[in-house]
Amino acid sequence: MNPFSQSSRSRSLRRTQGVARAVFFCVTLLLVIPIVAIIGMLLLRGAPALSAEFLFSEPLRGMTAGGIFPALVGTLWLVGVSLAVAAPIGVLAAVYLNEYAREGWFTRIIHLAIVNLAGVPSIVHALFGVGAFVLFLGMGTSILAASLTLAVMTLPVIIASTKEALSAVPTAFREACWSLGATRWQTVRRVVLPNAISGILTGVILQVARAAGETAPILFTGAAFFLPFLPQSVHDQCMALSMHLFVITTQVPNVSQAMTYGTALVLLGVVLMVNATSIAFRYYLRRRKRW
Amino acid sequence: MSSRRVARAGLRLRTERLLEVAIEVVIRLCGVSAILFVVAIFLFIFREGKDFVLDSLKPGEFFLSPEWYPDSVEHKRYGTLALVAGTASVTILAMLIAVPFGLGAAIYVAEFSSGRTREVLKVVIELLAAIPSVVWGFIGMLILNPLIIQLFDAPVGLNVLNGALILALMSVPVIVSIGEDALKAVPDSYREAAEALGATRWQVVYRVLLPAARSGLLAAVLLGVGRAIGETMAVLMSTGHAVKIPTSPLDSVRTLTATIAAELGEAPRGSEHYRALFTIGMLLFVITFVVNLTADLVIKGVRRR
Numbered sequence: 001m002n003p004f005s006q007s008s009r010s011r012s013l014r015r016t017q018g019v020a021r022a023v024f025f026c027v028t029l030l031l032v033i034p035i036v037a038i039i040g041m042l043l044l045r046g047a048p049a050l051s052a053e054f055l056f057s058e059p060l061r062g063m064t065a066g067g068i069f070p071a072l073v074g075t076l077w078l079v080g081v082s083l084a085v086a087a088p089i090g091v092l093a094a095v096y097l098n099e100y101a102r103e104g105w106f107t108r109i110i111h112l113a114i115v116n117l118a119g120v121p122s123i124v125h126a127l128f129g130v131g132a133f134v135l136f137l138g139m140g141t142s143i144l145a146a147s148l149t150l151a152v153m154t155l156p157v158i159i160a161s162t163k164e165a166l167s168a169v170p171t172a173f174r175e176a177c178w179s180l181g182a183t184r185w186q187t188v189r190r191v192v193l194p195n196a197i198s199g200i201l202t203g204v205i206l207q208v209a210r211a212a213g214e215t216a217p218i219l220f221t222g223a224a225f226f227l228p229f230l231p232q233s234v235h236d237q238c239m240a241l242s243m244h245l246f247v248i249t250t251q252v253p254n255v256s257q258a259m260t261y262g263t264a265l266v267l268l269g270v271v272l273m274v275n276a277t278s279i280a281f282r283y284y285l286r287r288r289k290r291w
Numbered sequence: 292m293s294s295r296r297v298a299r300a301g302l303r304l305r306t307e308r309l310l311e312v313a314i315e316v317v318i319r320l321c322g323v324s325a326i327l328f329v330v331a332i333f334l335f336i337f338r339e340g341k342d343f344v345l346d347s348l349k350p351g352e353f354f355l356s357p358e359w360y361p362d363s364v365e366h367k368r369y370g371t372l373a374l375v376a377g378t379a380s381v382t383i384l385a386m387l388i389a390v391p392f393g394l395g396a397a398i399y400v401a402e403f404s405s406g407r408t409r410e411v412l413k414v415v416i417e418l419l420a421a422i423p424s425v426v427w428g429f430i431g432m433l434i435l436n437p438l439i440i441q442l443f444d445a446p447v448g449l450n451v452l453n454g455a456l457i458l459a460l461m462s463v464p465v466i467v468s469i470g471e472d473a474l475k476a477v478p479d480s481y482r483e484a485a486e487a488l489g490a491t492r493w494q495v496v497y498r499v500l501l502p503a504a505r506s507g508l509l510a511a512v513l514l515g516v517g518r519a520i521g522e523t524m525a526v527l528m529s530t531g532h533a534v535k536i537p538t539s540p541l542d543s544v545r546t547l548t549a550t551i552a553a554e555l556g557e558a559p560r561g562s563e564h565y566r567a568l569f570t571i572g573m574l575l576f577v578i579t580f581v582v583n584l585t586a587d588l589v590i591k592g593v594r595r596r
Contacts (some may be wrong), residue, residue, distance in 0.1 A: 115583055
């Protein structure tokens, strides 16, 4: 008997292996198909509505016609203000965790807090926004209150990605700097942050995408159903793209299919494009990694 | 002359040191900000809801009654059982769908694919995670709703099944990415040892990796559960608005999160109803806190071993 011939046992093993591989492939494919189908459907039904006029004019006739310009502007305000608050706090928090704190029970608690902050339901963040910013601090329903709520909610995104970027900077860089007599902050400012800046940026971009898409946290803190004017300051209310989509699909009757699909497509397009930018940026960084 | 220069240098050094101390205080403050915010979230929700908890809460009714009639004039009831059942039914059905798919995809991405395929899959799954929840709700209302009515001959398509399908798609990315991390954390020497004994890739996965990565995969599932329980806009839009305990996947329900989102705008500030909604918020906070804490402890347990 040829000792190298395949036994029936090894053949059946090979077959199980093939079956397993095929099953896992199908399972993964079943996840990819819906996202492609959904985006395709939104494109197909929403694209006819897209025009410069749709993007840059006001909603008309009880939001059943016209465009989405005030919602776009409102989303820009919310994202801008929340970014201005969350980015410095998040980056410095990561600097503390990576450069200052010694690993121990205290950093462990901070880590747990970050995990939980990321896990708190968005509607609970909304309740917090109402209780803390709208009522306690007396901001009223305003862009400021809504943005601060968004900032607290998206803080973990920035902390996590900044921390990763900081820990990718080799320790030798820091040691070289310390040995020249630089203080901790000087080292952070002159050596660590400049070397990590692009990694930090990817996290900041992710925060933007997240903040632009959220609806629940701004529902009761600053986003309005409909406003006939654009916000003038952070103390005004504003419309928002995500809120507008919610309103015209659930609260307003007789909105044309093109309008709702068009709005959904714009929101999805904005969020996915910002996200894709962040991903592309990350791949670019990985490719030209110098150390 | 020289003594003045020394004095000036000393002054500069002192202001610099002062600046350094000031910056360090700011950095430390930001460092603990996450703790401060988590505590603040609970305190401020408690502050708005405490009057209900202290004065009007009847634990028996709140936890065990399925009757939620906050607007009724003479028959006011604040029972959350039906809402908890709504959240539970949608979450459980979502997990029944998401766990096999999520873990299967995690295994495929981590162990069976390579090179460009793997990168493409990871990007697609990351984009899946990025779709805003209101867009998911929109998909549930306008695409899944008619589909479910057609396929199952149901009177309404906004029900447990619809919400669960949406939630499954939303929590799969979490399960895939954490699950993949867990599989990657298994040392390569395990794989090599098994392969040296002649095991096929499937045998390696089934006999070696799954047992070794067990707790990491459990954590992935828990984080998916946490995401599903806390999801608001998507379930608000896709599950219909029926406050009742569901008996089939085709029943409409209302979840805890959706109740807050739907009713807070109409409840007058300071009313019993308003405070009851903040009490539901506390309940949600506690539930997700426990789920996330457990997931984290499970992950940490893995690392220590």
